[in-house]
Amino acid sequence: MVQSLEYLKETASQTAGPYVHIGLIPKQAGFDIFENNFTNIMADENTRGERIIIEGRVIDGTGTPLRDALLEIWQANADGRYNHELDRQNTGEIDANFRGWGRTGTDFDTAVYRFETIKPGVVTGRNGRDMAPHVNFWIVARGINIGLNTRMYFGDEQNANEADPVLNLIEQAERRKTLIATRDDSGAVPVYRFDIVLQGENETVFFDI
Amino acid sequence: MEFYQRDRTLQPAGYTPIYKTSVARSPRQAMLSLQGSLSETTGPVFGQHELGPLDNDLIRNYAKDGDPIGERIIVHGRVLDENNRPVPHTLVEFWQANAGGRYRHKKDTYLAPIDPNFGGCGRALTDENGYYFFRTIKPGPYPWRNYVNSWRPAHIHFSVFGSGFAQRLITQMYFEGDPLIKECPIVHVIPDEDAINRLIAPIDLNGSIPLDTIAYKFDIVLRGRRSTLFENRLEGN
Secondary structure (H helix, E strand, O other), X not given: OOOOOOOOOOOOOOOOOOOHHHHHOHHHXXXXXXXXXXXXXXXXXXXXXXXXXEEEEEEOXXXXXXXXXXXXXXXXOOOOOOOOOOOOXXXXXXXXXXXXXXXXXXXXXXXXXXXXXXXXXXXXXXXXOEEOOEEEEEEEOOOOOOOEEEEEEEOOOHHHHHOOOOHXXXXXXXXXXXXXXXXXXXXXXXXXEOOEEXXXXXXXXXXXX | OOEOOOOOOOOOOOOOOOOHHHOOOOOOOOOEEOOOOHHHHOOOOOOHHHOOOOOOEOOOOOOOOOOOOOOEEEEEEEEEEOOOOEOOOOEEEEEOOOOOOOOXXXXXXXXXXXXXXXXXXXXXXXXXXXXXXEEEEOOOOEEEOOOOOEEEOOEEEEEEOOOOHHHOEEEEEEEOOXXXXXXXXXXXXXXXXXXXXXXXXXXXXXXXXXXXXXXXXXXXXXOOEOOOOOOOOOOOO
């Protein structure tokens, strides 16, 4: 017998189920229990950066939007800094008024999710290569056995997107489009529309991170 | 520091026909393997000031005119990583059905009654040793639409963050001795018997409060961080 590697094993994932709202967004489940709730409003009046709305749907393999999905996003601030001790980039500042994380459910009626946040800056990626501005998504729901990770990029950052080291890892150039949100400037606050397709034609690129 | 590669042989696949809802909700293309950058190795940080004093007491945090019906239990354990190191100050959230197997949720229409004194959710931050605990009542099993006669074993849902977004995990804790565990399609999407057994919490008499509350112990393991041997910082030097 060789020596043993004394690593533990990661706990197995299980679906968040149809009632995920109870635990993570109880107001959507229909009751009020916590004094402080985690929400989809990520910026306050003191947060630096351009106010944006991100909205879209999560669509299954039959073309039906999910009305019971839960989404979380994690992003850098307007300077491209993550509010985390391991971000030691020497460009820009941490924004004390921006955690960079939000959570919401798709609406039971409209199936639309929505985040109110700010547009992130450029983050330095591996080997010092810049990553285009992007938002990291994590999606769970009934029928999803293990959380799905993807990224949203910004349609008005064409040059940065074309140079992005992660988008360029996607072999089929056509599939890169599944990660790029379109900007709509018709309202008071710009809206980026980002639909996530779980399966089938135009299936979103998901990452094993 | 990035994370060890996730061991997919211990994790459920997306497409698992025994759990019917997964069929239309699972990607068919291969996921793109991505080495860690700051976007994956960092994650949100939470503070104790964001939680209320009763957030980890499900017996009291929604009580209106008395205690909820059911077996009083404590669930406690540690959040560790694959290096067997504690994950301190991380947010753990939990939710569950009441003793009759009914959720306080506008979409749950099961026959069993809502308990007016039970909300069914709570949350805690782990301490510096990765330790968490909460008090609740034992949830009941309930039927669900998979096969016509499918029943979920009693379970508590857990959501855990860790220190990086790549560690984000949702799972379910089951109870030692529950005969429904071996029948459950959702349990059996996990392809490894030992990995299933690690979701089953044993009774912990030493952690119990005599004449008051019985304890179950449930440790959760998140992915480990790789030490940076001979490596530059991810974001460059």
